[in-house]
Amino acid sequence: MTTLPRLLSILALFMAWLLLSLVLPASIVPGPVAVFTALAENIRSGTAFYHLYKTLLRVGLGLVLTMVLGISIGTIMGLSRKGELFLDSWVLVGLTIPAIVNSIICLMWFGLNDRAAIVAIGTAAFPTVSISFWQGIKGIDMQLVSMGQAFRLNRIDIVRKIIFPQLLPQTLASMRSALGICWKICTTVELIGMSSGVGYQLNYWFGLYSTSQVFAWTLLFLLVMFAIEYLLFKPLEKRLTRWRTGVPGLQWAQ
Amino acid sequence: MAHRSSRTAVGAIKVINVAKEHALPRGERLRVLDDISFEAGDRSFTSILGPSGCGKSTILNLIAGLDQHSSGQISIDGTRIGFVFQQPRLLNWRTVEQNVILPLEQQKYEKHAMRALAAKYLGLVGLAGYENYYPLQLSGGMQQRVAIARALVIDPDILLMDEPFSGLDEITARKLRQQLIRIWQETGKTILFVTHSISESVFLSQQILIVSVKPARIFKRITVDLAYPREYGDLRLFEIETQLTKDFLGMSTE
Numbered sequence: 001m002t003t004l005p006r007l008l009s010i011l012a013l014f015m016a017w018l019l020l021s022l023v024l025p026a027s028i029v030p031g032p033v034a035v036f037t038a039l040a041e042n043i044r045s046g047t048a049f050y051h052l053y054k055t056l057l058r059v060g061l062g063l064v065l066t067m068v069l070g071i072s073i074g075t076i077m078g079l080s081r082k083g084e085l086f087l088d089s090w091v092l093v094g095l096t097i098p099a100i101v102n103s104i105i106c107l108m109w110f111g112l113n114d115r116a117a118i119v120a121i122g123t124a125a126f127p128t129v130s131i132s133f134w135q136g137i138k139g140i141d142m143q144l145v146s147m148g149q150a151f152r153l154n155r156i157d158i159v160r161k162i163i164f165p166q167l168l169p170q171t172l173a174s175m176r177s178a179l180g181i182c183w184k185i186c187t188t189v190e191l192i193g194m195s196s197g198v199g200y201q202l203n204y205w206f207g208l209y210s211t212s213q214v215f216a217w218t219l220l221f222l223l224v225m226f227a228i229e230y231l232l233f234k235p236l237e238k239r240l241t242r243w244r245t246g247v248p249g250l251q252w253a254q
Numbered sequence: 255m256a257h258r259s260s261r262t263a264v265g266a267i268k269v270i271n272v273a274k275e276h277a278l279p280r281g282e283r284l285r286v287l288d289d290i291s292f293e294a295g296d297r298s299f300t301s302i303l304g305p306s307g308c309g310k311s312t313i314l315n316l317i318a319g320l321d322q323h324s325s326g327q328i329s330i331d332g333t334r335i336g337f338v339f340q341q342p343r344l345l346n347w348r349t350v351e352q353n354v355i356l357p358l359e360q361q362k363y364e365k366h367a368m369r370a371l372a373a374k375y376l377g378l379v380g381l382a383g384y385e386n387y388y389p390l391q392l393s394g395g396m397q398q399r400v401a402i403a404r405a406l407v408i409d410p411d412i413l414l415m416d417e418p419f420s421g422l423d424e425i426t427a428r429k430l431r432q433q434l435i436r437i438w439q440e441t442g443k444t445i446l447f448v449t450h451s452i453s454e455s456v457f458l459s460q461q462i463l464i465v466s467v468k469p470a471r472i473f474k475r476i477t478v479d480l481a482y483p484r485e486y487g488d489l490r491l492f493e494i495e496t497q498l499t500k501d502f503l504g505m506s507t508e
Contacts, residue, residue: 143343150318150337151357151408161356165347243347243388 030212038216047201048220055186055197056224058114062121062182067175069122070129077130078137087130094127099185100192107193117189117197125181129174136170168240176233183225265332265411265444267294267317272326273469274312286312287323288469294461296331297442301455303498304465310448312470314414317446332411336404336443340417342397344389350376350400351385357408375403378437395426402434406441413443417450428486431457435483452498456491457484464498466505473505 014032021031042048073091076083102124103116110116140163148158190199198217205213274287286309294300302310315321317328318335344353354372355363363371376382379399389397398418405413419427435458438445449455455462459478466473476498480490 143339143341144345146320147337147339147343149320150335151404153357153360157360161359162345165345168347240347243349244390 027209027211030215034212035215035219038210038212039219042213042216042220051197051201052220052224054114054194055190055199058117058121058189058197059179059182059186061114061118062125062186063175063179065118065122066125066129066178066182069126070174070178071133071171073126074130074133075137077134084134091127091130091134094123094130097124099124099181100188103185103189103192107189112193112195117186117194120189121182121185124185125178128181129178132170132174132177133167136167140166172233172237172240179228183221187221266296266330267412267444267446268327268329269293269313269317270327270329272313272316272323272328274309274316274321275324285469287316288471290326290470290472292463292472292475294444294446296444298461299438299445299447299459300461300463301447301449301459302463302465303449303452303455304470305467306450308465308467309470310450310465311416314416314446314448317412318414330412332444334408334410334412336406336408336410336413338398338401338405338413338415338418340420342389342394342401344397344400344404346389348388349385350381350387350389350392353389353400354404354407357404361408371407372403375406376400378406378440379403380433393426395422395430398422398430399433402437406437406443410443413445415445415447417448419454420450427454432483434458439482452495452502453491456494456498457486462498464501464505474501 017029018032021029026034039048073087077087077091078084099120103120106116106120106123110119144162144166145158148162153161186197187199187202190197191203194200198221201217202214205217270291272287272290273285275283275285278284290313292300302313304310312321314337316323317330318337345356348356351369351372354375355368358368358371372385373382376385379402381396381399381403384392384396384400389400392400398421402418419430422430431454434445437443447455447458456478462476462478463472464474464476465471476494478494480488484491
């Protein structure tokens with residue numbers, strides 16, 4: 001039931017692109033044929049894989065750093081009032097500084113390498129995760145914790161069976177939005193300081209004023225994002241939040 | 255730990271001169287419980303009756319070991335305590351069966367043994383066949399029955415119930431009270447039941463402890479000497495209720 005509207009929405013987007021490309025000159029909006037040809041050529045020659053691999057590596061490691069920083073800081077803030085007072089200005093600073101500043105500074109500190117990209121991503125994307133976790137920890141149902149204590153569950157089991165599952169939806173949601181942010185920062189870093197990656201390719205083709213190649217790389221990017229969303233996040237979310245909607249085939253009991 | 259089918263241990267509760275104080279800022283102390291003494295024999299059904307916010311629940315928490323008393327003595331024959339709270343306090347991400355076996359998971363049971371016990375107690379509360387439902391698919395009354403099954407699954411010596419039916423509509427609550435009496439007679443648990451409803455305490459209990467407000471004291475102790483199962487609308491119940499209502503009004507004008 002949910003696939004049809006989604007397919008229609010993607011189809012509508014595609015049609016809009018097609019129409020625009022028919023009306024406007026190819027140097028401004030290249031048509032799907034030109035773009036897919038460019039993409040196919042990139043894939044055939046192998047450049048697509050190499051640059052995509054570099055970008056995915058940076059995004060992946062950057063995301064790990066983001067989650068580690070975000071979860072640690074968010075947890076400390078959620079658990080301790082002092083921690084909250086100490087760290088909330090850090091988070092505010094992190095939220096306020098434009099990601100491009102992180103990128104420039106990391107490139108200046110670490111040089112034009114992957115480490116700079118990963119640190120830039122991690123430091124720019126962690127505040128949203130921290131905030132989400134901070135709220136998540138404050139929202140833990142303490143009544144359930146005292147239920148666990150009443151039934152003599154040990155501390156480890158209380159964390160594992162009662163607290164952790166309550167934070168899981170939060171973790172998934174924040175990871176999702178963090179991934180989006182990481183992608184964007186990664187392309188920025190690659191654009192200004194890297195000699196590989198999708199962002200570098202975008203910059204390169206921008207220099208040659210090849211709209212169809214810029215579109216082709218963007219399309220590749222989109223396809224990968226869709227794949228991650230539909231092959232990883234959506235099934236994971238469905239599995240983890242099954243209990244909210246219930247088991248398929250079972251009626252709501254009276 | 256072996257699961258006992260018939261109990262030999264006793265589930266008597268003895269509370270002697272128990273007081274509970276909370277420390278307030280500025281070094282003041284707030285006395286919530288004052289000189290509470292009572293006994294509940296093995297297999298007895300005792301209600302603690304008092305207005306909302308009088309500290310009744312604190313008595314249960316002290317017996318369950320969730321809280322520490324300031325002075326006095328609490329002695330319990332038996333080690334296992336089942337707790338049913340005002341809200342069901344189920345883990346919504348676990349199925350009904352997984353919720354029921356939660357207290358058993360630490361006790362080195364075989365998987366099939368746990369499932370058999372869950373089935374036994376779900377049957378006892380009239381929820382056979384609902385093992386694979388998630389709590390949010392069930393009505394409030396059914397959720398509370400799952401909570402009762404969870405408390406019974408450890409074969410407790412003592413069952414502590416903290417206003418378990420006060421969040422339900424009266425028709426559902428009546429059915430559950432009748433079920434509770436049947437379960438109590440079948441399993442022979444010692445039940446300590448906290449309520450603010452006069453009619454509920456009269457319908458259920460052998461002994462009623464009327465508790466006064468701030469600090470909570472046992473104002474009066476009443477035995478209800480009527481056979482089980484009792485009928486709603488029984489005039490003798492009504493007479494006791496009327497008398498208790500007078501006692502209550504007398505207490506509040508003191």
